Structure formats: C-alpha cells, structure tokens
Amino acid sequence: MLNKEQLSLEQSVFEKRLSGLGIVLPDVPKPLGSYVPWVMSGNLLYLSGSVSSLYQNPDGSHPFIGAAGRERTLEEAQAAARYAAMVQMAVIRDALGSIDWVKRIVFVSGFVWGVEGFTDSPKVINGASDLYGEVFGEAGRHARAAVSVSGLPGGATVEVQTIVEFDV
Amino acid sequence: MLNKEQLSLEQSVFEKRLSGLGIVLPDVPKPLGSYVPWVMSGNLLYLSGSVSSLYQNPDGSHPFIGAAGRERTLEEAQAAARYAAMVQMAVIRDALGSIDWVKRIVFVSGFVWGVEGFTDSPKVINGASDLYGEVFGEAGRHARAAVSVSGLPGGATVEVQTIVEFDV
Amino acid sequence: MLNKEQLSLEQSVFEKRLSGLGIVLPDVPKPLGSYVPWVMSGNLLYLSGSVSSLYQNPDGSHPFIGAAGRERTLEEAQAAARYAAMVQMAVIRDALGSIDWVKRIVFVSGFVWGVEGFTDSPKVINGASDLYGEVFGEAGRHARAAVSVSGLPGGATVEVQTIVEFDV
Numbered sequence: 248m249l250n251k252e253q254l255s256l257e258q259s260v261f262e263k264r265l266s267g268l269g270i271v272l273p274d275v276p277k278p279l280g281s282y283v284p285w286v287m288s289g290n291l292l293y294l295s296g297s298v299s300s301l302y303q304n305p306d307g308s309h310p311f312i313g314a315a316g317r318e319r320t321l322e323e324a325q326a327a328a329r330y331a332a333m334v335q336m337a338v339i340r341d342a343l344g345s346i347d348w349v350k351r352i353v354f355v356s357g358f359v360w361g362v363e364g365f366t367d368s369p370k371v372i373n374g375a376s377d378l379y380g381e382v383f384g385e386a387g388r389h390a391r392a393a394v395s396v397s398g399l400p401g402g403a404t405v406e407v408q409t410i411v412e413f414d415v
Numbered sequence: 416m417l418n419k420e421q422l423s424l425e426q427s428v429f430e431k432r433l434s435g436l437g438i439v440l441p442d443v444p445k446p447l448g449s450y451v452p453w454v455m456s457g458n459l460l461y462l463s464g465s466v467s468s469l470y471q472n473p474d475g476s477h478p479f480i481g482a483a484g485r486e487r488t489l490e491e492a493q494a495a496a497r498y499a500a501m502v503q504m505a506v507i508r509d510a511l512g513s514i515d516w517v518k519r520i521v522f523v524s525g526f527v528w529g530v531e532g533f534t535d536s537p538k539v540i541n542g543a544s545d546l547y548g549e550v551f552g553e554a555g556r557h558a559r560a561a562v563s564v565s566g567l568p569g570g571a572t573v574e575v576q577t578i579v580e581f582d583v
Numbered sequence: 584m585l586n587k588e589q590l591s592l593e594q595s596v597f598e599k600r601l602s603g604l605g606i607v608l609p610d611v612p613k614p615l616g617s618y619v620p621w622v623m624s625g626n627l628l629y630l631s632g633s634v635s636s637l638y639q640n641p642d643g644s645h646p647f648i649g650a651a652g653r654e655r656t657l658e659e660a661q662a663a664a665r666y667a668a669m670v671q672m673a674v675i676r677d678a679l680g681s682i683d684w685v686k687r688i689v690f691v692s693g694f695v696w697g698v699e700g701f702t703d704s705p706k707v708i709n710g711a712s713d714l715y716g717e718v719f720g721e722a723g724r725h726a727r728a729a730v731s732v733s734g735l736p737g738g739a740t741v742e743v744q745t746i747v748e749f750d751v
Binding site: 289290291351353354355361362363364365366367368369370372373376377380388389390391392393394395396397410412 | 446447448449450451452453454456457461462463464482524526528531564565566567568569570574576
C-alpha cells in the first residue's frame with residue numbers, strides 16, 4: 248500500500264483531481280491531546296476529528312471560530328466544514344501515503360457548534376461532504392450524522408471525523 | 416445477499432415479526448445533504464442518521480420536533496426515538512433487500528435535542544433500542560451511546576444512527 | 584480467546600501494568616436502558632458509552648456530576664474522564680476475559696457536559712486517553728473525537744465510548 252514505485256505506476260486519480268481543483272492540503276495538525284491522528288484496523292482507517300479553529304487568515308484572525316447562528320453565518324460555517332475536510336484529507340494522505348488509496352469514504356461525523364436549537368447542521372456539514380464528492384466522486388459518497396453541539400475544541404465552528412476504507 | 420428467490424426460501428423471521436407487530440416502515444427519506452443513506456464496508460452496514468422531524472401527523476403537525484424537557488415530554492421524545500429507529504429499519508431494508516439479512520445490530524448512536532442539562536437521554540433512546548429488541552430479538556441487542564445535544568437537523572427531537580452486521 | 588489456561592500461560596502484560604499502577608477496576612455497570620455493555624463484530628469490540636455519574640465518594644457525594652466550567656473544574660472533569668475510561672476497561676475485561684487480549688484501542692468518542700461554548704473538551708478527555716496510554720502503551724494510542732454537549736445521562740460530567748481491536 249505504501250510502495251511508492253507501485254503508486255507511480257497507478258493512475259493517480261484523486262491526487263490529480265485535488266490538484267486540478269487547485270487545492271493544497273494543510274499540514275497535519277499536532278493532536279490537541281494524548282491521542283494520534285489516525286489508526287488503521289483491517290482495511291478501515293479511523294481518523295481523529297479535525298477542528299476548523301486551526302485555520303488562520305494572513306492577518307492572524309480566525310474565521311472558523313465561534314458559534315454558527317451567532318458569531319458565524321451559515322456560509323462561514325460551511326467554509327469551516329470544507330476546511331475541516333481538507334485537514335482530514337491531509338491526515339488520509341499522511342496515513343496512506345496518497346489519497347489515491349482511498350476506496351471509499353465510509354462515514355462522516357459532523358459536529359457544528361451552533362446556537363441553542365440550531366437546525367442547519369446538515370447544510371453546514373455539506374461543506375465537508377461536497378468536497379469529498381468533488382475529490383473522490385462515487386468513492387466519496389458517504390453515510391453521515393450531523394448534529395449541533397454546545398462547544399468544540401478551541402472554539403471551533405465545526406469538527407469533522409471520518410472513517411475511510413482503503414485498498415490493501 | 417440480494418437474491419430474491421433465495422430470500423423467499425429462507426424463513427423470513429424479522430420481516431414476519433415486524434408485520435406481526437403491525438409496523439409498516441416509512442419511506443427511505445431523501446438525504447438532507449450531499450451524502451447517501453447507507454454505505455457497506457465488509458459485512459458492516461453504516462447508516463446515515465435518521466431524524467424524527469420528518470414525521471408528520473395527518474393534520475400536518477410535527478409531533479417530533481422541539482427540545483425534550485421544553486416543547487416535548489419524555490413520552491413524546493421516546494416516540495420520536497421509536498420513529499427514528501423505524502426509519503433506520505427502512506434504510507436497512509433498502510440496503511439489504513430485507514431486514515431478514517440482519518445478523519446483529521452492532522451499535523446505536525442516539526442524539527436527543529434536550530434542554531441544557533437534560534439527563535434522560537437513555538430513557539429517550541430506549542424508544543429506539545426497545546424497538547430493535549422487539550423486532551430482532553437477540554440479534555437486536557446492541558451497544559450504545561446516548562447524549563443530549565443543543566440542536567438537531569430540522570429541529571428534530573431525536574436522531575438515531577446505527578451500525579449493522581449483515582449475513583454475507 | 585476466553586481459554587483461561589491459555590491466558591495463564593501468556594505474559595499478562597496489560598493486567599500486570601494495571602495492577603502495578605494500583606488500579607482496581609470498578610464493576611461493570613448495569614446498562615441504563617435496553618442495550619448491552621458490548622458487542623463483538625469481527626475482531627472489533629464496540630463498547631457502550633460509560634458515564635462518570637456512577638462514581639460515588641464514601642460519603643455518598645457524586646464528584647463527577649455537573650457541567651464542566653460551572654459545577655466542575657477542569658481537574659475534576661479530567662478525573663471524571665479517567666474514571667469513565669476505568670469503567671470502559673472493566674467492560675473490556677468482561678468481554679474478553681482479560682484486558683491482555685487488547686490489540687489496539689482504535690477509537691475513543693469523548694463527550695463532555697460543558698457550559699455553552701466550552702472549549703476544553705480535549706484537555707478533559709485526555710484524562711481518559713492518558714490512562715489508556717499508561718496501561719496499553721503503544722496499543723493504547725487511539726484516534727479520537729472530543730466534543731462538548733448540553734447534557735449527559737444522569738448529569739454525568741463525561742461519557743467515554745471506545746472501539747477496541749482484540750486478538751482472535
């Protein structure tokens with residue numbers, strides 16, 4: 248799976264698509280606690296949750312911190328979810344050597360920090376789901392649960408956590 | 416697994432039990448975002464979360480929208496959880512062709528939209544767990560986590576998400 | 584796997600380490616609803632969530648009930664998470680006969696009941712993650728998602744839920 252010669256012989260579909268979209272993945276963040284970014288079990292890759300709070304504008308401001316429906320608009324929250332999915336893809340590449348080894352995005356847990364009674368978690372998490380669809384096509388069509396919670400690490404607007412099936 | 420002739424030869428235990436309980440499963444709802452209702456990986460079926468907000472009374476009112484402990488009583492929230500589990504069973508049938516192919520309900524994530532400090536998420540989610548027990552018997556005895564969150568899609572009182580092991 | 588003679592011949596690493604840390608695991612609690620403490624599927628063990636509310640001081644008080652950031656300090660919430668992980672280990676022993684059969688702690692879901700906007704769920708859940716690291720070493724390095732929710736069963740400060748890969 249991690250054989251780089253084999254990889255160069257394969258048609259590198261998902262990495263090419265990612266480049267074609269002009270997306271440069273962020274660095275894999277240092278875990279916020281005593282855990283690891285990913286664990287493999289069988290042909291499943293369990294990712295740790297990625298939070299949108301890590302993103303920083305060039306001016307040092309944090310656009311993806313704060314509650315959806317109060318500090319953040321729906322559009323900002325969707326962008327936060329898209330960013331969290333980009334971090335998840337960076338972790339997938341770190342784990343597998345390339346996102347080309349993704350066989351299926353199996354499941355996405357989407358957590359939105361929203362105001363009490365926030366109802367639009369599905370629209371927010373679509374920011375992540377849409378990106379998976381753009382990059383992985385059919386292999387990116389996943390099952391999902393989206394909920395709104397009362398707080399996320401570092402004040403993040405969104406946390407996304409993914410289970411991936413990979414080619415062995 | 417989807418061979419309908421084979422299925423007709425099998426003793427259709429769970430479907431028969433469901434009929435015997437007088438339960439007619441609802442339609443599989445259209446996903447609220449860019450994801451799919453289920454994904455198979457190995458012999459596990461990952462369902463997307465089902466929300467109670469979709470249910471509508473004949474008069475057009477929605478009994479399973481609103482926070483438990485404020486708009487909804489414990490009994491209403493339990494009924495909402497039971498309904499969400501019925502939707503999950505409809506998705507299982509859609510995925511496997513029949514709920515008879517269920518080998519084990521493995522895990523249930525139960526999310527309740529409750530007032531701040533809501534403590535009765537286990538009692539609420541029993542509405543779903545009890546139904547799985549009634550229909551699947553021993554095969555319906557699952558592991559579970561139940562929490563109360565600050566908001567669910569469409570203002571749903573309950574969201575239920577299930578992982579199923581099926582016969583291959 | 585449950586052969587006790589075989590087990591006595593094995594080097595009982597994790598149980599020994601647990602004893603060496605002076606940790607006596609609590610009893611496996613009775614489920615708070617119509618579910619079971621664990622389900623096996625393939626070589627994965629899915630545990631039901633364990634809540635910190637069950638712990639009781641000798642004087643009958645409950646130190647691990649209440650919202651982090653209001654009734655409970657960060658340190659108390661971390662101790663609550665550590666306790667919840669001890670309960671999870673008791674369930675693992677119940678399922679496998681001994682915690683020595685753990686091959687890998689795969690994934691931890693950590694739920695903190697925190698005040699609105701609570702940002703320190705990672706620090707709180709480290710109370711659980713650190714204990715897994717102390718007992719299981721490399722095998723205890725897990726993927727994780729930590730969020731803050733608006734309420735947990737019985738008013739618990741923390742709920743921890745674990746997926747374990749075991750030796751077959």
